[in-house]
Amino acid sequence: MKTFDTPIYEPDESFRDQFNAVNEDGKRNWFYPQKPKGKWHNRRSWFTVLILSLLFLMPFLKFNGQPLLLFNVMERKFIIFGIFIGPQDYWLFGLTMLSFMVFIVLFTTIFGRLWCGWACPQTVFMEMVFRKIEYAIEGDAGKQKLLTKAPWTTEKILKKGLKYTLFLAVSFLIANLLLAYVLGVDELGKIISEPISEHVPLFAGIAGFTAVFYFNFAWLRDQACTVVCPYGRLQGVLLDRNSIAVAYDYQRGEPRGKLHKGQDRTEGDCINCHQCVAVCPTGIDIRNGLQMECVNCTACIDACDSMMDKVGFEPGLIRYTSENVIVNKTNKLITNRVIAYIIVLVLLWSGLGIMIAKRTDTQTTLFRAPGSQYIENKDGTISNLYTFKIFNKTNFVVRPTIHLESPKGKLIFAGKPDLTLDGAGMSQGTLFIIIPKSALPNRKTKLKMSVYQGDKKLESFETTFMAPEE
Numbered sequence: 443m444k445t446f447d448t449p450i451y452e453p454d455e456s457f458r459d460q461f462n463a464v465n466e467d468g469k470r471n472w473f474y475p476q477k478p479k480g481k482w483h484n485r486r487s488w489f490t491v492l493i494l495s496l497l498f499l500m501p502f503l504k505f506n507g508q509p510l511l512l513f514n515v516m517e518r519k520f521i522i523f524g525i526f527i528g529p530q531d532y533w534l535f536g537l538t539m540l541s542f543m544v545f546i547v548l549f550t551t552i553f554g555r556l557w558c559g560w561a562c563p564q565t566v567f568m569e570m571v572f573r574k575i576e577y578a579i580e581g582d583a584g585k586q587k588l589l590t591k592a593p594w595t596t597e598k599i600l601k602k603g604l605k606y607t608l609f610l611a612v613s614f615l616i617a618n619l620l621l622a623y624v625l626g627v628d629e630l631g632k633i634i635s636e637p638i639s640e641h642v643p644l645f646a647g648i649a650g651f652t653a654v655f656y657f658n659f660a661w662l663r664d665q666a667c668t669v670v671c672p673y674g675r676l677q678g679v680l681l682d683r684n685s686i687a688v689a690y691d692y693q694r695g696e697p698r699g700k701l702h703k704g705q706d707r708t709e710g711d712c713i714n715c716h717q718c719v720a721v722c723p724t725g726i727d728i729r730n731g732l733q734m735e736c737v738n739c740t741a742c743i744d745a746c747d748s749m750m751d752k753v754g755f756e757p758g759l760i761r762y763t764s765e766n767v768i769v770n771k772t773n774k775l776i777t778n779r780v781i782a783y784i785i786v787l788v789l790l791w792s793g794l795g796i797m798i799a800k801r802t803d804t805q806t807t808l809f810r811a812p813g814s815q816y817i818e819n820k821d822g823t824i825s826n827l828y829t830f831k832i833f834n835k836t837n838f839v840v841r842p843t844i845h846l847e848s849p850k851g852k853l854i855f856a857g858k859p860d861l862t863l864d865g866a867g868m869s870q871g872t873l874f875i876i877i878p879k880s881a882l883p884n885r886k887t888k889l890k891m892s893v894y895q896g897d898k899k900l901e902s903f904e905t906t907f908m909a910p911e912e
């Protein structure tokens with residue numbers, strides 16, 4: 443094995459001038475990656491079993507009688523690990539999203555695109571489900587190419603028909619899974635068991651999402667990562683020389699050259715066999731360096747290790763490593779940048795923790811009715827007219843009552859408002875607060891109010907009360 447103390451490799455950067463998913467005529471370059479096999483692929487297969495089990499199991503998991511995860515974007519109701527975030531919790535929602543983004547930035551700075559290769563549903567479904575169906579029906583890359591070029595014989599019709607029917611079935615399953623996260627399994631089960639005519643918009647939604655997933659996995663494929671996904675496009679700013687990524691060790695591999703029998707080899711360890719390119723689902727050559735198109739699927743690590751094994755070289759010419767390790771043989775995972783991200787994240791999580799701890803089940807606003815004055819009653823009391831709104835910040839039914847804590851007085855509601863609040867519901871109305879004049883020494887008095895459900899105090903708040911001056 444050849445080693446170098448200083449970088450000797452100056453890569454040809456001209457490949458960056460063109461998008462390899464499109465050919466010179468502007469037509470789509472359809473990739474036929476060879477079936478990956480090896481240590482890393484086996485590890486990923488096991489991890490896929492875990493990820494898919496979690497993905498399909500999660501909507502059934504409940505905490506406190508409600509789903510562990512729910513993303514009901516239509517009604518702006520979210521449940522994240524049992525914490526309900528409703529339409530009133532925009533601060534909580536904003537802070538959760540912000541801390542999620544900072545976490546992604548931190549994770550990517552250290553571990554590169556580990557998420558893309560191992561856990562992203564796009565890669566997991568594309569490479570470990572749809573691609574495997576394709577290999578099982580049409581065979582490896584060479585056979586797939588031949589079948590595509592072949593005339594429409596019965597065999598081709600049967601193979602393509604079976605493949606696309608299975609693609610459609612899996613897309614339908616994924617559409618239902620998505621809906622389970624949006625509506626919850628109970629609601630989805632109810633919809634499925636009831637006649638289609640009662641849920642036409644939702645069934646249209648399932649059909650629409652099935653079509654989108656089918657289009658994505660049957661046609662869009664690698665371009666979902668290389669053209670559509672914003673995360674992939676951010677890699678240039680998120681990664682640095684210490685980030686871990688699937689990388690080609692050009693110090694060891696270059697200058698590349700074919701291996702000849704009995705030759706006294708002066709080149710590097712790359713035998714220019716192109717196996718790393720042949721297995722790549724995004725059609726890139728990892729030897730060109732870090733590229734936005736690389737989803738870190740590890741297929742090229744296995745392909746190269748198998749070649750190294752065949753020719754008796756050390757494995758790991760392509761491996762998880764960082765640019766700093768390749769060039770300087772050292773790596774620093776905890777850099778100043780990483781420390782800065784950790785500080786921001788700790789601050790955000792502390793803020794989130796405080797907000798969740800101080801969060802009340804209801805949020806009430808009670809203001810004096812616009813343009814209204816105090817009323818002096820004959821029995822020596824003063825009345826003020828208020829309008830109120832009570833928001834339920836939980837996902838359960840709440841039956842609140844409003845109380846005046848101090849000074850002593852009474853509340854008279856206009857009409858008979860039903861204050862019962864559905865999950866994330868709101869109730870509003872008008873009420874008089876009546877207080878003896880003797881308890882009101884000033885023109886403006888602060889009232890201490892509370893909202894109860896049964897004996898449980900849900901919330902305390904203040905409002906002002908106007909009285910005539912002594």
Ligand code: SF4
Binds near residue numbers: 725727736
């Ligand atoms: S370069 Fe390697 S790790 Fe990156 S997408 Fe291609 S095969 Fe996967």
Ligand code: SF4
Binds near residue numbers: 713715717747759
């Ligand atoms: S698989 Fe390894 S040896 Fe073959 S071309 Fe790629 S980097 Fe070189």
